[in-house]
Amino acid sequence: xxxxxxxxxxxxxxxxxxxxxxxxxxxxxxxxxxxxxxxxxxxxxxxxxxxxxxxxxxxxxxxxxxxxxxxxxxxxxxxxxxxxxxxxxxxxxxxxxxxxxxxxxxxxx
Amino acid sequence: xxxxxxxxxxxxxxxxxxxxxxxxxxxxxxxxxxxxxxxxxxxxxxxxxxxxxxxxxxxxxxxxxxxxxxxxxxxxxxxxxxxxxxxxxxxxxxxxxxxxxxxxxxxxxxxx
Numbered sequence: 462x463x464x465x466x467x468x469x470x471x472x473x474x475x476x477x478x479x480x481x482x483x484x485x486x487x488x489x490x491x492x493x494x495x496x497x498x499x500x501x502x503x504x505x506x507x508x509x510x511x512x513x514x515x516x517x518x519x520x521x522x523x524x525x526x527x528x529x530x531x532x533x534x535x536x537x538x539x540x541x542x543x544x545x546x547x548x549x550x551x552x553x554x555x556x557x558x559x560x561x562x563x564x565x566x567x568x569x570x
Numbered sequence: 571x572x573x574x575x576x577x578x579x580x581x582x583x584x585x586x587x588x589x590x591x592x593x594x595x596x597x598x599x600x601x602x603x604x605x606x607x608x609x610x611x612x613x614x615x616x617x618x619x620x621x622x623x624x625x626x627x628x629x630x631x632x633x634x635x636x637x638x639x640x641x642x643x644x645x646x647x648x649x650x651x652x653x654x655x656x657x658x659x660x661x662x663x664x665x666x667x668x669x670x671x672x673x674x675x676x677x678x679x680x681x682x
Contacts, residue, residue: 467613494669502674503574503576503660503672504614504672505672509669517669550613552613558616559604559616559670561606561615562613563613564612564613566611
């Protein structure tokens with residue numbers, strides 16, 4: 462158990478709907494990362510936070526995606542107007558060696 | 571050319587075998603190397619973390635890094651059916667929880 466909790470574990474939605482994922486990390490780690498993993502591929506970096514500041518965003522993070530980390534604690538990743546290509550596992554991670562949570566799996570119908 | 575290349579497998583071995591999993595990378599600037607294990611529908615679990623050439627051992631697992639060849643390996647001794655999973659290599663320019671570049675993963679099945 463890495464202590465990183467993600468919710469929901471699985472979300473099924475229809476194309477065009479908005480979805481939000483939440484990550485609750487261990488409080489003492491100030492860096493928090495979001496990755497996306499599609500079937501048969503390794504995780505790909507999306508964005509990361511240093512406390513509440515979002516310091517880097519991948520070009521994979523289109524304008525339909527927004528991530529926040531209010532007060533430097535939990536983080537949310539919202540996807541607006543979902544597309545079938547957004548179907549993936551969304552992973553939250555933190556720590557020097559990057560420990561991941563169990564992930565939130567998104568299925569867009 | 572991808573930054574990290576990893577044979578996707580699947581790799582099937584009998585119980586007790588020594589397993590060798592490998593990755594190559596293209597950028598000699600990468601300094602930190604990790605191996606993750608991922609069971610189906612679960613998040614990746616960190617197995618090994620190293621930042622230097624040579625070997626690092628942890629129980630049945632040995633990570634090997636050859637920076638001159640840009641080649642990293644994970645060896646599993648006395649493989650067990652519970653080792654059946656996908657193994658992902660990951661590399662980073664710096665440590666400190668910096669962003670990682672992952673391989674595609676190698677699917678391993680250890681059979682009774």
